[in-house]
Amino acid sequence: MNEPASPGPEAEFRAHLRQGRFMLQRSRSTGRHVFYPRLMIPGSGETDLDWVPASGNGRIYAITVNRAREGAWNIAIVELEEGVRLLSRIEGVETAPIGARVRARIAEIDGAPELVFDLAEGTAP
């Protein structure tokens, strides 16, 4: 491998987030998206990855609410329109049904920009 001239995919993803952009990698040849950021499409190995803006639209794939003395907070796996899944949380509600439409937003968590989701407009809670 040559000396890396630019940051790795994880750092590039974080840099986009810091600038207010939610970007995903997509393979030119197959059109497949990948998350979390990688050097290749896992398994098949395509390295022809471009950064493209994420739609930000997805649906709740699985959800739980952690309950403790300090309160309750949900954790969800969201499946984006692009076909990739990620762990996040649904803001503004204790929980929501699996299948509910959600929309990504960049929020600050512990001083760093991270992805969170809101229920999409017109979605019954």
Place this chain on the structure above:
Amino acid sequence: MTHQLRGKAAVVGIGTAGTGEAPGWSAIELLGQASLNAIEDAGLKLSDIDGLFCATSMHAFPTLSAAEYLGLKPRFFDGTNVGGSSFEAHLLHAALALDAGLCDAALVCYGSNQRTAGGKLASMSEKQLHETPYRPRHPITAYALAASRHMHVFGTTREMLAEVAVSARAWANLNPAAFARGPLTVADVLASRMVSDPLTVADCCLVTDGGAACVLVRADRARDLRQKPAYLLGAAGAQWHRAIANMPDLTVTAASDSGPRAFAMAGITPGDVQLAMLYDAFTINTILFLEDLGFCPKGEGGRFVQGGTIAPGGKLAVNTSGGGLSCVHPGMYGLFLIIEAVTQLRGAAGARQLASCDIALCHGNGGTLSSQVSAVLGSAATL
């Protein structure tokens, strides 16, 4: 055609130590005491051990720590750590090393004092970049997410999950060594404190101390030792993800891959299994593994366990020790599956002894449904 490893190695000694609460004992001491007990059970000497297999949640270099403590200079060692399923993998690796003549007596061992050390899951696990910011509770959040998906897709209910805990407790009530004994009903489980929807504290495994160990030798030598050998008939592992968000389908575990390969090596089908020891870190595990290992169709696990199917007297004997839910769960439980399977194969399980037990499945789970390793043990009658 029979696989060349089938029946070539056997578990000839088992031991445990400090299961439940072991105040004043360290993890390595529990590992050491269990090892001595297993070696004694086999009728061997510590100095006979020349193969060492272990993984813990507390030692970065587990074979180094265990070998130093026991004073072994193993000719072959393997510290593969795939969480709670490590020890089923160690059975396979030990059988390979024994068959290749790389060692002659293999010790598989584990110890943890996580209960008296603070009651939290000890973990050396690295921070997960794309999970940690959202404050998942490790590992229950991941299993709760899988349960939520299973309920959504297949109509599995909290009552069905609860039935798994109730069945495990009924077995534990027949096992004097089980840590959690006493009555438990579906209503009790439903009324327990919710930890991570839909899992209550009663849907979660115990947090105990404990050490466990087993000794394997080649089959020809096993016949001459004092205990009835438990032969390794087949084993296989599969791993599909690390973090739960990367699991391809939250309702299908890699047990659907490891199980069929282990059964093929053993030359059996799920219908031949008389005891299924399924790693029950949470109630959803048992349901997922019953499906993925072929004991019932996908999606039917919840309905399968209803009506006492896996409880004492039921159609399929599952987790007869009481399992991780009611017997013992010191962080990584996989070796305890083997202890119970060997005990049943020997016919030494007392009040919970199965009328007929010649083939037992030990199915280990590690991480967050991440690693799945299936191992089939059989009595001499199966050779």
